[in-house]
Amino acid sequence: MYDVIVVGARCGGSPTAMNLAGAGHKVLVVDRATFPSDTLSTGVLSGDSVNRLRQWGLLEKVCAGSGTAVYPGTRIHVAGEAFDIPGEALCPRRTTLDKILVDAARDAGAEVREHCSVTGITRDGEGMVTGITFQSEGQTGAESARIVIGADGRNSFVARAVDAEVYGEKDSLACAYYSYFTGFPVDRNDLHFADGVAALAFPTDHGQSLLAVMQPSAAFEAWRADVEAGFRKVFSAVGLGDAFAGATRTEEYRGAAQLPNYYRKPFGPGWALVGDAGYLKDPVLGQGVNDAFRDADLLSAGLDRVFRGDASFEAAMSEYQQTRDAMTGGIYALNHAFSALKVTPGLVQTLADAAAAMQAARG
Ligand SMILES: Cc1cc2nc3c(=O)[nH]c(=O)nc-3n(C[C@H](O)[C@H](O)[C@H](O)COP(=O)(O)OP(=O)(O)OC[C@H]3O[C@@H](n4cnc5c(N)ncnc54)[C@H](O)[C@@H]3O)c2cc1C
The missing domain is CATH 3.30.9.100 (D-Amino Acid Oxidase; Chain A, domain 2)
Structure with missing residues (x-):
C-alpha cells in the first residue's frame, strides 16, 4: 500500500512525486511512456518555472542537458512595435526536461515504473478511490494507495474515471x-x-x-x-x-487541431489532479509547464499536511484548488484573448504589466 500513486511522470507528476517522496511518503509513479521521450509541446518555461527548477536543484542539469542558458523573458512584436515581457525563460526539449524530472523523483525515493499503462481505478464500497489497475510488459496488475493522483495530461484517464467536474470552459480558438x-x-x-x-x-x-x-x-x-x-x-x-x-x-x-481551455475540480474522495489533467489552456503563452510545476508544489504541500495529520483532506485540497484558481484566473483570461490571434499593443501591454506585477510579488 502506497501513500500516493501518481499516474503520469512528466511536468505535473514527477515534481509531485519528488516532493512527496522527499518528505518521507511512500510514492509510486507510473507512466506508459519510457524516458527520455518526447511529447506534444514546444517546451517553453515561462512565469516562475525557471526559478522553481532552481529551487528544486535541477536548473543546472536542465541547462547542461539542453546546452542552453537562461535568457530574459519574451519579446512580442505586433503592429510594428516590440514589447519586452519581463522574466526568465528557457526552452529545453521535453526529451531533456522530462528525463531530468523523472530521475529527480526516483532520486528522492519514489518508485518509478515506466512502460506501465493505467487501465482502471479501484474503489471501495463507498466509491472512494483506493488504487489502480495497470498493464505492463504484457502483465496486468493492481496497486493500492491512500491517494491516486492523475498527472496524466490533457486526455487524463484519471479525471475521466472519477468524472471530475469541469468549469470555466472557454472555446478552442x-x-x-x-x-x-x-x-x-x-x-x-x-x-x-x-x-x-x-x-x-x-x-x-x-x-x-x-x-x-x-x-x-x-x-x-x-x-x-x-x-x-x-x-x-x-x-x-x-x-x-x-x-x-x-x-x-x-x-x-x-x-x-484543438487547444481546449478549462479547469477541473482537482480533488475528490481518494483522488487528486495536477497539471493539464486539472487545468488546461491554449499553449499560445507557454503557461502549461509553469502551471504544472506550481500545482505540483501546491498539491504536494497540501498532501504532506494531510499525511502528517495537520489538515483534513477536504480542507487542504480546497485550499489547493482555491490557490490555483486565484493565481491563474487573470492569466487564463489573458491567454485566451491571445489565442484569438487578434493581438493589439494594448493587450500586450496588459500582459507586460501582469508579468511585472507577478515578478514584483515574487520579490
Ligand atoms: C502544441 C502544444 C504546444 C505546447 N507548448 C508549450 C510550451 O511551449 N510551454 C508550456 O509551458 N506548455 C506548452 N504546452 C502545454 C504543456 O505541454 C503541458 O501543459 C504540460 O506538458 C503538462 O504536463 P503534465 O505533466 O500535466 O502532462 P503531460 O506532459 O501530458 O504528461 C502526461 C503523462 O501521463 C502519461 N499517461 C497518460 N495516460 C496514462 C495512463 N493511462 N497510464 C500511464 N501513463 C499515462 C503520458 O504518457 C504522459 O507522459 C503545449 C501544448 C501543446 C498541445
Whole structure:
C-alpha cells in the first residue's frame, strides 16, 4: 500500500512525486511512456518555472542537458512595435526536461515504473478511490494507495474515471504546428502576431530553434495538407519570410487541431489532479509547464499536511484548488484573448504589466 500513486511522470507528476517522496511518503509513479521521450509541446518555461527548477536543484542539469542558458523573458512584436515581457525563460526539449524530472523523483525515493499503462481505478464500497489497475510488459496488475493522483495530461484517464467536474470552459480558438530548425538564430522567445496568425521562435537544445505557427482553428483542415506552405505564408506575413526561407528543418512537423481551455475540480474522495489533467489552456503563452510545476508544489504541500495529520483532506485540497484558481484566473483570461490571434499593443501591454506585477510579488 502506497501513500500516493501518481499516474503520469512528466511536468505535473514527477515534481509531485519528488516532493512527496522527499518528505518521507511512500510514492509510486507510473507512466506508459519510457524516458527520455518526447511529447506534444514546444517546451517553453515561462512565469516562475525557471526559478522553481532552481529551487528544486535541477536548473543546472536542465541547462547542461539542453546546452542552453537562461535568457530574459519574451519579446512580442505586433503592429510594428516590440514589447519586452519581463522574466526568465528557457526552452529545453521535453526529451531533456522530462528525463531530468523523472530521475529527480526516483532520486528522492519514489518508485518509478515506466512502460506501465493505467487501465482502471479501484474503489471501495463507498466509491472512494483506493488504487489502480495497470498493464505492463504484457502483465496486468493492481496497486493500492491512500491517494491516486492523475498527472496524466490533457486526455487524463484519471479525471475521466472519477468524472471530475469541469468549469470555466472557454472555446478552442487556435490550432498550431511546430518543428525544429537550424539557420534561424534566436536568442529569446520571439512572438510575432499579425492579423489572425502568429509566428513564434524559441532557442532550444544545442543551438537549434523551435519555430511554431498558430492560425485560427478553422484553418486546420486546409493547412494540414501542406504544413510547410502555411509556415511560409505566416512567416512572410510577419516580415520573416526570408529568414524562414534560409532555415533548415531537422524534424517532422507536429501539430494540434484543438487547444481546449478549462479547469477541473482537482480533488475528490481518494483522488487528486495536477497539471493539464486539472487545468488546461491554449499553449499560445507557454503557461502549461509553469502551471504544472506550481500545482505540483501546491498539491504536494497540501498532501504532506494531510499525511502528517495537520489538515483534513477536504480542507487542504480546497485550499489547493482555491490557490490555483486565484493565481491563474487573470492569466487564463489573458491567454485566451491571445489565442484569438487578434493581438493589439494594448493587450500586450496588459500582459507586460501582469508579468511585472507577478515578478514584483515574487520579490
Ligand atoms: C502544441 C502544444 C504546444 C505546447 N507548448 C508549450 C510550451 O511551449 N510551454 C508550456 O509551458 N506548455 C506548452 N504546452 C502545454 C504543456 O505541454 C503541458 O501543459 C504540460 O506538458 C503538462 O504536463 P503534465 O505533466 O500535466 O502532462 P503531460 O506532459 O501530458 O504528461 C502526461 C503523462 O501521463 C502519461 N499517461 C497518460 N495516460 C496514462 C495512463 N493511462 N497510464 C500511464 N501513463 C499515462 C503520458 O504518457 C504522459 O507522459 C503545449 C501544448 C501543446 C498541445
